[in-house]
């Protein structure tokens with residue numbers, strides 16, 4: 167099996183009020199972080215002599231706050247220490263407020279071959295609500311510049327279901343996104359995570375979340391529209407213009423393929439174990455300076471937990487749950503085990519089942535959690 171490598175860059179110019187990923191606004195420790203990361207790369211590689219990788223994903227946080235020379239240093243260390251296949255997908259997430267044509271060219275020269283741009287919306291009111299550091303114009307320029315810099319594999323993220331958003335304004339965002347012909351589009355439903363500033367603003371009555379029916383209609387609109395534009399809806403939030411431009415890295419998360427996470431707060435998974443790094447940049451640097459791995463915790467997954475995860479992750483994907491693979495992993499006949507639930511949701515039009523796989527229909531995708539939870543009750 168070919169593994170994935172994730173690198174967490176824990177810096178953002180300004181924290182978005184809805185975000186619960188680990189990142190800090192003080193970037194003064196950036197170069198110490200890069201030095202520590204390079205050291206972690208060599209320590210981890212020494213403990214994984216047989217692992218071979220074909221994806222490297224710089225995520226965050228905002229990886230594009232790194233200087234291109236720092237990205238080159240990180241990738242050189244990765245190539246020097248790990249076994250990386252020649253056609254590896256090397257992605258950087260970029261915030262439109264942190265890139266220029268020049269930096270994009272230099273990321274490309276450093277070996278990055280896929281860029282995912284956090285557009286979120288082409289509407290300045292939506293961007294103001296999300297407190298993003300960039301304007302719609304900057305987002306559009308970033309997409310143009312990425313292509314001018316030589317990126318063929320360009321993706322963008324959109325958020326839908328924002329307070330005040332209606333089907334017309336969402337359609338404008340979809341039209342604007344499609345007009346750039348990106349290879350990949352992610353449409354994320356706006357969610358308010360507990361403990362974020364956005365949750366406090368909602369609780370203080372500063373805005374009223376959109377009702378779930380309208381959000382569901384936006385999901386259906388995105389799926390229908392992007393399919394009409396030639397994209398495949400290959401995962402609940404993700405669209406690709408071909409099978410080759412699916413996020414190969416993210417597919418590892420959904421398909422039970424091992425991945426190693428480096429950097430503060432990064433998670434790793436090597437069946438049946440999950441482990442994660444400490445969630446603090448200073449502690450991360452200090453731990454590595456004292457020649458210790460920054461792993462903070464781990465858990466071994468029981469077979470029942472892995473089976474539940476296989477349901478949720480499989481049903482997120484258009485390809486669905488591979489029935490033969492399920493039998494191989496769990497020595498369990500999928501159709502027999504879940505027969506009562508399968509029959510019910512096939513009859514209601516939420517599930518499609520054939521000899522090879524079990525998939526949610528487009529309508530069924532709206533009920534992913536409900537269907538998966540009913541199946542999980544049978545485990």
Ligand code: SF4
Nearest residue numbers: 178181182185226227
């Ligand atoms: S830029 Fe991205 S990672 Fe940083 S705070 Fe905003 S959403 Fe979170």
